[in-house]
Amino acid sequence: MLLNREGLIFVGRRRRGENDPVRLDYQWQMPQGGIDKGEEPEAAAFRELEEETGVVSAELIEVAPEWYAYDFPPEFAGRGRAGRYAGQTQLWFALRFTGDDSEIALSQPGHKPEFTDWRWAPITELSALIVPFKRPVYDNVVRAFAHLAG
Secondary structure (H helix, E strand, O other): OEEOOOOOEEEEEEOOOOOOOOOHHHOEEOOOOOOOOOOOHHHHHHHHHHHHHOOOOEEEEEEOOOOEEEEOOHHHHOOOOOOOOOEEEEOOEEEEEOOOHHHOOOOOOOOOOOEEEEEEEOHHHHHHHOOHHHHHHHHHHHHHHHHHOO
16 A cells, blocks of 8 residues: 555556456556565565556555455456466555655556556545455455554
8 A cells, every 4th residue: 555645545547458347437456466486575565566656765654464365256266377266365565655746657667557547545435446356355454554544
């Protein structure tokens, strides 16, 4: 979770795939990503943030108290997973954005953009913006970091 000085949260509009079953009103999400082999979760959080947003001016504020998990619904579960677990387990980090909005660049060399647009949103809006199957995780993240938001 990237918070600006006013306590608003960065959300990006997901790039839609050709056969993406996600409804248009659930296209917004916070940056997230995988942990590379041998990489520490905190380092992965900063790497993914830079890859997805261009942001390097951020400081760690807090780490969520636990890992959160969700399962993909059937319409997502078969997408390239070939019998593997169809879901994600995530450790969330609250990061304070210390730069200027002009630093945010959704297109980074060597990376396919994750987002087509972005904005700052109040923490109270986050759960309504995300696809329903991720809402329990977002609800946990909001509870964990609500005291940091404006």
